[in-house]
Each structure stands twice: as C-alpha cells, then as structure tokens.
Amino acid sequence: MPTDPGQPKPAPAETPGAATAAELAHVGEASGAQWLQRYSSSLMGVFGTPQRVLVRGAGCLVWDADGKEYLDLLGGIAVNALGHAHPFVTSVISSQLATLGHVSNFFTSPTQIALAEKLLQLAGAPAGSKVFFANSGTEANEAAFKLARRNSGPGRTRIIALEGAFHGRTMGALALTAKEAYRTPFEPLPGGVVHIPFGDVEALRAAVDDTVAAVFLEPIQGEAGVRPLPEGYLRAAREATTAAGALLILDEVQTGIGRTGKWLASADAGIVPDAVTLAKGLGGGFPIGALITYGEQTSHLLTAGQHGTTFGGNPVATAAALATLHAIESQGVMENARRVGEQLRTALAAVDHVTEVRGEGLLIGFDLDADMAPAAVNAALDAGFIINAPGPRTIRLAPPLILTSAQADQFVQALPNILATAIGAIE
Structure with missing residues (x-):
C-alpha cells in the first residue's frame, strides 16, 4: 500500500540477523536441570515443577x-x-504482527470481523x-457466566453445572468447576452454582426449574478423564432449559475446533x-x-460496557485463528x-492393563487397572512420549490433529513397556 507523503514514515523493520527469541533467552547455554533451577527461583510454583524444559517443536x-x-x-x-511451528500459521502470524499488532477495542480490524x-x-x-473474543477458555467461560447472570428475574438465581466439571480457575469459572481441591482455598466463590450428578438425566430434569438462569455442560469432560455425556443428554438438557426459560451453555473449550x-x-x-x-x-497455539x-x-443479554477485554480479539490472535481454521478445513x-x-482407541483397548477406552476423534482417555497413571507419565517421558494423567488410573491423549497412523502405532507399541515400568515404580 502506498504511503501518504504527508504522514510520518513507519519505523524501519529490524535488519536481517536481528536476535531471535531463543537467542535473547540464551537457549543452548544451559542444561535442562540448570533451567529448572532458574525456574524455581523466578516463577510462582502454581504448576509444580515442570516435567521438562522444551525448546523447539516441529x-x-x-x-x-x-x-x-x-x-x-x-x-x-x-x-x-x-x-x-505449522508453516502457514506461523507465516500468517508473522505477517500480521509486522502489519498491525494491537489496536484496543476502541477499534476493530478486518481479521476480527x-x-x-x-x-x-x-x-x-x-x-x-x-x-x-477473549484470550483463553477461562475468560470465555467467565464471559458466559456473566451472560448467565444477565438471564435474571424474580427468583432466577441458580446456575447448574455437573459433578466432575472443569470450566477454569478465575472466580466465576471456578465456581462452575466441581473439584473441591481447586475451590476450597478461594471460597466464598460467586454464589448460586449447584453441581448435579454427571450424566443423570432425571437429576437434570429435577434440578432445572424457573429458579435456574443457565445450565453449563461440557459435551466431553476432559479434565475428569475424557468422559462423554450419555447419548441423549444434551437433547434432554435443551428440552429442560427451554421449558424453564434457562440458558443452555456448552463449554467446548477442549472439545471444539476439530478435536473430536x-x-x-x-x-x-x-x-x-x-x-x-x-x-x-x-488459535493453533496462539492465545x-x-x-x-x-x-x-x-x-x-450483554450490552455495551457490561463486559470487555484489552487484548481480546486483537489482530494477531484473530489472524492466527483464521489461519488455523483455514488449514483445518483445507488439509x-x-x-x-x-x-x-479410531485407530488409537481400537489399539489401546487391546493393551494389557487397559480396562476402558473413551473419547472421540483425538480426545482420548483410557483407564488402567492400578493407580499407576502418574508413574506411566514419567515412564512415557523417559521413553520419548508426552501424555497426561488427569486421575490416578486415567491417561489422557490430546495430540495434534495431524498425528499420523505411524506415530499412533509407535506409541501403542511402546505402551506395554511403559506400563511395565510404571508398575515396577509403584510396587
């Protein structure tokens, strides 16, 4: 685009050879153990000790x-x-950041629209x-919590969520989250949230009346170990909320964007x-x-001034999301x-010590016959695999959606030895 000669010229771009982020952090000058020592001296311990210090991906x-x-x-x-480091997404992010990075929500941008x-x-x-647009799933759920509060009226004060639910850790989202270990240190939380038994349609129907502002549901509870709602539950929830004048709000933070x-x-x-x-x-990795x-x-329900964000919907984040959606669609x-x-779930079900496999697409949970999931995570790291244990007997997989059949086979073939090592660690 030609520049207006009456306007100041833009600042020149950095010259070739400018420092990379890795160089600024001096990556390569320290071992993993040295980085972790520096981590413990400088970062809050809310995540515990990191399992590894990762420096590159492809x-x-x-x-x-x-x-x-x-x-x-x-x-x-x-x-x-x-x-x-998906080449298309990284190129779009770089191009957008070099063009227009942040404008605040006094303005908009073509990528946001x-x-x-x-x-x-x-x-x-x-x-x-x-x-x-927000910056995270927790923030999106916080906005949804406020949306639910706006569906108010005489006596309409309750919000329904499920046992096992995870919706985030800010105060409103935490009120929706069911895990007591997350909730108790920060009580009193925003009031009115009631947790009902997971997957129980009759309990749902009994709970939803004209005192309920909204029902929050995850189609598959990821943090609880990849637990899908039973067939027909969402239809029952829609019928109950419609009859009661309540909102039905679906948390697809983990399950959306092709994951299933x-x-x-x-x-x-x-x-x-x-x-x-x-x-x-x-965002394909961009917040x-x-x-x-x-x-x-x-x-x-939410009108001007009732909610907001400084960074939400900025040009770079929205460009990253557009690029991600385009790649998912076109590739x-x-x-x-x-x-x-499907290949992974079928193969996992045949592995010794695996008692149940759940999930859809590439959101998979499988249960083990002993409390060895955390030990299996450690054994998998040593064997060159990153997995997660949301419970003492449960492993969760949520790999990139581009995972190949060969890579899936590689893990399944290694899993018996990983589990054997885990069993040895807990005996």
Missing part, C-alpha cells in the same frame, strides 16, 4: 533443552491442533448470533444451544478464546482426527 515432535526428542501426545492440552463471521458459519448459528473430528463435539446432538465457549485449538451467543435474544485435518483417533 509437527508432532518437540525437543528439550538437553536435545531429547518426544512425540507430543498432549498437544499443549488440546491446544496445538496443527502441531508445532472475518473470524467472527467464520465462527458463526462453522457453528451453524442462526441470524442475530454474535461473538465475543467435528467443529463442535455437540454438532450431532440435534440441538441449538444458547451459547458456546471456545479456546485451546482455536485466543471466544463466546458465541445464538440468536437475537441471547446476543442482547483434511478433521478426517485425519477421526481416522487416527
């Missing part, structure tokens, strides 16, 4: 500070939908639906929710979250997630 592989290679079967907890339009299309949202082989895990339920939250895979409200009535990524996910 596709489904990452490398640590000591040069060891790992097959990443966790994908940053379902975030790196296209793996690491285009992404909102794209999400409404992919979500099958009706006319009048709207999008709010569909844009939304709820896509086949035959319902239209009032709102959906997204994040994780949406972004979104709240989609469905239809005119719901989109008008057969969701079909790969369905095919390789």
Whole structure:
C-alpha cells in the first residue's frame, strides 16, 4: 500500500540477523536441570515443577533443552491442533504482527470481523448470533457466566453445572468447576452454582426449574478423564432449559475446533444451544478464546460496557485463528482426527492393563487397572512420549490433529513397556 507523503514514515523493520527469541533467552547455554533451577527461583510454583524444559517443536515432535526428542501426545492440552511451528500459521502470524499488532477495542480490524463471521458459519448459528473474543477458555467461560447472570428475574438465581466439571480457575469459572481441591482455598466463590450428578438425566430434569438462569455442560469432560455425556443428554438438557426459560451453555473449550473430528463435539446432538465457549485449538497455539451467543435474544443479554477485554480479539490472535481454521478445513485435518483417533482407541483397548477406552476423534482417555497413571507419565517421558494423567488410573491423549497412523502405532507399541515400568515404580 502506498504511503501518504504527508504522514510520518513507519519505523524501519529490524535488519536481517536481528536476535531471535531463543537467542535473547540464551537457549543452548544451559542444561535442562540448570533451567529448572532458574525456574524455581523466578516463577510462582502454581504448576509444580515442570516435567521438562522444551525448546523447539516441529509437527508432532518437540525437543528439550538437553536435545531429547518426544512425540507430543498432549498437544499443549488440546491446544496445538496443527502441531508445532505449522508453516502457514506461523507465516500468517508473522505477517500480521509486522502489519498491525494491537489496536484496543476502541477499534476493530478486518481479521476480527472475518473470524467472527467464520465462527458463526462453522457453528451453524442462526441470524442475530454474535461473538465475543477473549484470550483463553477461562475468560470465555467467565464471559458466559456473566451472560448467565444477565438471564435474571424474580427468583432466577441458580446456575447448574455437573459433578466432575472443569470450566477454569478465575472466580466465576471456578465456581462452575466441581473439584473441591481447586475451590476450597478461594471460597466464598460467586454464589448460586449447584453441581448435579454427571450424566443423570432425571437429576437434570429435577434440578432445572424457573429458579435456574443457565445450565453449563461440557459435551466431553476432559479434565475428569475424557468422559462423554450419555447419548441423549444434551437433547434432554435443551428440552429442560427451554421449558424453564434457562440458558443452555456448552463449554467446548477442549472439545471444539476439530478435536473430536467435528467443529463442535455437540454438532450431532440435534440441538441449538444458547451459547458456546471456545479456546485451546482455536488459535493453533496462539492465545485466543471466544463466546458465541445464538440468536437475537441471547446476543442482547450483554450490552455495551457490561463486559470487555484489552487484548481480546486483537489482530494477531484473530489472524492466527483464521489461519488455523483455514488449514483445518483445507488439509483434511478433521478426517485425519477421526481416522487416527479410531485407530488409537481400537489399539489401546487391546493393551494389557487397559480396562476402558473413551473419547472421540483425538480426545482420548483410557483407564488402567492400578493407580499407576502418574508413574506411566514419567515412564512415557523417559521413553520419548508426552501424555497426561488427569486421575490416578486415567491417561489422557490430546495430540495434534495431524498425528499420523505411524506415530499412533509407535506409541501403542511402546505402551506395554511403559506400563511395565510404571508398575515396577509403584510396587
């Protein structure tokens, strides 16, 4: 674009050879153990001790500070939908950052508008639906919590969530989260949230009446060990909330954006929710979250000044999300997630010590016959695989959606030795 001669010229770009982020951090000058010592001296301990110091990634592989290679079967907890350093996504991010990085929400940008339009299309949202952009899944759920509060009226004060639910760790999202270990240190939390038994349709119907503002549901509970809601539960929830005048809000932060082989895990339920939250895979590794409200009535619940964010929907984040969605659409990524996910689930079910396999697409949980899941995580790291233990007997896999059949086979073939090592560690 030609520049206006009456305007100041833009600052020159950095000259070739400018320092990279890795060089600024002096990566390569310290071992993993030295980095971890520095970590403990400078960062808050809310995550415990990191398992490794990772310095580079490509596709489904990452490398640590000591040069060891790992097959990443966790994908940053379902975030790196296209793996690491995807060339198209990184090029779009770099180009956008070099063009326009941040403008605040006194302004908008073409990427913000285009992404909102794209999400409404992919979500099958009706006319009048709207999008709010945040920076994370927790923030998207916090916005949804406020949306629920706006569905108020005489006596309408309760919000329903499920036992085992995880919706985030800020105060509103934490009130929706069921795990007592997360909740208790920060009570009193925002009031009115009631947790009902997971998957129990009769308990749901009994709980939802005209005192309920909203029902929050994850189609598959990821942090609880990849637990899908029973067939028909979402339809029952839609019927109950519609009858009571309550909102049905679906948390698809972990399950959305192709993770289950569909844009939304709820896509086949035959319902239209009032709102959906997204994040994780949406930015392909770049932080972004979104709240989609469905239809005119719901989109008008939050009006000017009732919610906001400084960074949400910035040009770089929305460009990253547009690039991610384009790559997923154009490169057969969701079909790969369905095919390789089915291959993995079938193979895992035949492994000794595996008692149950759950999930859809490339969000997979499997249970073991002893409390060895944390030991299995450690054994897997030593063997060159990154996995996760959301419970003492449960392993979760949420790899990049580009995981190959050969890479899936590589893990399954290594798993018996990993479990044998874990058994030895706990005996």
